[in-house]
Amino acid sequence: MQPIDALAAAFSPLRTHPFAYPALEVVHIVGIALLLGNLVLLELRVWGAGASLPVPGLARLTLLLVAAGFSLAALSGLLMFVSQANELISNRAFVSKMGLLTLAACNAAWFHGRGSLVKLDGVARFQVVLSTLIWLAVITCGRWIAYI
Numbered sequence: 001m002q003p004i005d006a007l008a009a010a011f012s013p014l015r016t017h018p019f020a021y022p023a024l025e026v027v028h029i030v031g032i033a034l035l036l037g038n039l040v041l042l043e044l045r046v047w048g049a050g051a052s053l054p055v056p057g058l059a060r061l062t063l064l065l066v067a068a069g070f071s072l073a074a075l076s077g078l079l080m081f082v083s084q085a086n087e088l089i090s091n092r093a094f095v096s097k098m099g100l101l102t103l104a105a106c107n108a109a110w111f112h113g114r115g116s117l118v119k120l121d122g123v124a125r126f127q128v129v130l131s132t133l134i135w136l137a138v139i140t141c142g143r144w145i146a147y148i
Contacts (some may be wrong), residue, residue: 021053021080028076033143034069036135038062043128046120059117097141104134 009028042062081088088094107130111117116124 015082021083024076024080028080031069031072031076032139033075034065034067035048035066035073036067036132036139038065039131041130042066046116046124046128053121055117084095091145091148093141093144097145100134100141104131106140107131107134138146 040064042048042059045058047051050058107127111124111127111131114123116127
């Protein structure tokens with residue numbers, strides 16, 4: 001038995017229990033909603049909306065919720081992955097989603113590494129638009145996994 005098959009077998013109750021996988025999908029969607037909803041709120045502030053709100057305080061709140069949402073999405077996504085790893089590894093939508101998640105991480109590292117929350121300049125605005133587009137593409141690929 002290959003290691004990936006052994007892993008899938010260990011998590012087979014996620015596939016066989018009638019409510020386990022749908023429950024994971026709900027957790028995954030809640031995580032995505034927390035992540036994207038709060039990112040968009042912060043990104044709107046970078047674009048100048050809510051100018052009376054101080055960026056550092058808003059960033060502390062929203063990025064904490066972004067991290068919580070990402071954690072929920074990542075953990076539930078990992079559990080869904082191990083329950084059907086062989087199928088997902090060969091799925092183009094899944095592979096694209098993983099590539100886009102890597103791109104989202106690189107964009108976030110670039111955004112925070114250059115101090116974009118302090119600068120709030122044209123590059124910061126470009127980065128947040130790019131972030132939103134990447135996350136929408138991640139969601140799109142995630143939905144397409146079941147259909148490709």
